[in-house]
Amino acid sequence: MNQKIDFLSKNQQIVLEIIEKAKEPLKAYSILFSVQKKGIKAPPQVYRALDRLIKLGKIHKIESKNAFVACKNDNCTISNATAFSICDNCEMVTEISNPKLSKYLANFEDETGMRYNKYNLEFFGLCRKCKKNKS
Amino acid sequence: MNQKIDFLSKNQQIVLEIIEKAKEPLKAYSILFSVQKKGIKAPPQVYRALDRLIKLGKIHKIESKNAFVACKNDNCTISNATAFSICDNCEMVTEISNPKLSKYLANFEDETGMRYNKYNLEFFGLCRKCKKNKS
DNA sequence: TACGCTTTGTTATAATATAACATATTAAAA
DNA sequence: TTTTAATATGTTATATTATAACAAAGCGTA
Numbered sequence: 001m002n003q004k005i006d007f008l009s010k011n012q013q014i015v016l017e018i019i020e021k022a023k024e025p026l027k028a029y030s031i032l033f034s035v036q037k038k039g040i041k042a043p044p045q046v047y048r049a050l051d052r053l054i055k056l057g058k059i060h061k062i063e064s065k066n067a068f069v070a071c072k073n074d075n076c077t078i079s080n081a082t083a084f085s086i087c088d089n090c091e092m093v094t095e096i097s098n099p100k101l102s103k104y105l106a107n108f109e110d111e112t113g114m115r116y117n118k119y120n121l122e123f124f125g126l127c128r129k130c131k132k133n134k135s
Numbered sequence: 136m137n138q139k140i141d142f143l144s145k146n147q148q149i150v151l152e153i154i155e156k157a158k159e160p161l162k163a164y165s166i167l168f169s170v171q172k173k174g175i176k177a178p179p180q181v182y183r184a185l186d187r188l189i190k191l192g193k194i195h196k197i198e199s200k201n202a203f204v205a206c207k208n209d210n211c212t213i214s215n216a217t218a219f220s221i222c223d224n225c226e227m228v229t230e231i232s233n234p235k236l237s238k239y240l241a242n243f244e245d246e247t248g249m250r251y252n253k254y255n256l257e258f259f260g261l262c263r264k265c266k267k268n269k270s
Numbered sequence: 271t272a273c274g275c276t277t278t279g280t281t282a283t284a285a286t287a288t289a290a291c292a293t294a295t296t297a298a299a300a
Numbered sequence: 301t302t303t304t305a306a307t308a309t310g311t312t313a314t315a316t317t318a319t320a321a322c323a324a325a326g327c328g329t330a
Contacts, residue, residue: 009276009277009278010277010278011277011278012277027316027317028316028317028318029316029317040278040279041279041280042279042280042281043317043318043319044278044279044280044318044319044320045277045278045279045280047317047318047319048277048278063198063199063257064198064255066286066316066317066318080259085245085249085251088253094245096245096246098243098245098246101243104239105256105258108233108236108258110220110229110231110233110258111231111233112263114220114260114262114263115260116220116258116259116260117260118223118258118259118260119256119257119258119259120199120256120257120259121240121254121255121256121257122198122254122255122256123240123243123245123251123253123254124215124251124253124254124255125249125250125251125252125253127249128247128249144307144308144309145308145309146308146309147308162285162286163285163286163287164285164286175309175310176310176311177310177311177312178286178287178288179287179288179289179309179310179311180308180309180310180311182286182287182288183308183309187308201285201286201287201317
């Protein structure tokens with residue numbers, strides 16, 4: 001039954017592959033451009049694949065950038081809880097997989113006592129490289 | 136000198152007022168529509184005001200919704216560190232101001248030892264009302 | 271085969287956001 | 301007070317991001 005969950009259609013595979021190869025987050029229309037040689041011609045085809053890949057936890061959307069990255073956590077079949085660090089200068093994005101952080105956030109209770117197992121956290125700052133170059 | 140920081144231009148005041156009055160996050164074009172009777176006619180006028188208000192910490196952008204809410208923390212002159220809870224059903228958004236959480240996140244060190252004083256956290260779940268109605 | 275379901279292809283358009291440039295207002299330097 | 305610099309505004313056009321709507325193809329299975 002897990003095969004079902006992991007099955008990717010042709011378009012989904014094409015889109016995933018290009019995102020996995022990329023070193024930085026990709027925008028939907030830049031993906032569209034890249035896959036046109038493979039027969040994908042129109043935005044809905046890309047957006048459908050993106051939606052599916054997100055649901056499967058294969059990729060994540062960087063909301064502050066409207067861009068997409070491959071999931072770096074091998075086991076991230078559940079895409080609900082994500083954390084990223086984003087460089088304000090070079091825009092590099094790194095997925096943070098820190099058990100303490102995810103535990104903390106999953107156990108966090110708001111004022112009303114509510115908990116959330118779904119969240120997205122985006123940290124901003126200067127990455128090591130950019131920090132050096134600026135100083 | 137703080138007066139300078141708090142000074143709002145005409146358009147900025149108009150846009151802020153409408154966001155503060157709203158009970159839910161407002162989209163840029165719905166703001167545009169609302170303020171057309173007050174003489175604001177084109178998207179750039181709204182987006183400029185929004186940008187400025189965000190920088191001043193008067194409003195925040197809910198990235199997952201492309202919508203804008205007034206800051207509920209009286210002292211949120213620094214808009215860098217934000218956390219929200221968002222109802223998956225009714226889309227209600229509440230700003231979380233929890234000193235423990237903000238301390239935890241500001242002190243969080245990633246694998247490389249980096250810290251971030253700028254972040255945005257969006258929690259998703261069902262708000263109390265919607266949880267009741269679904270059960 | 272025939273049915274239902276998912277995926278695909280396609281056109282069109284909606285929704286979100288910015289570029290570019292001209293003008294006006296303001297604050298304060300000369 | 302005039303000049304200047306900086307900020308804010310108005311305006312048109314356009315770029316970017318995303319979805320609606322519907323027809324057709326493929327696939328599993330009853």
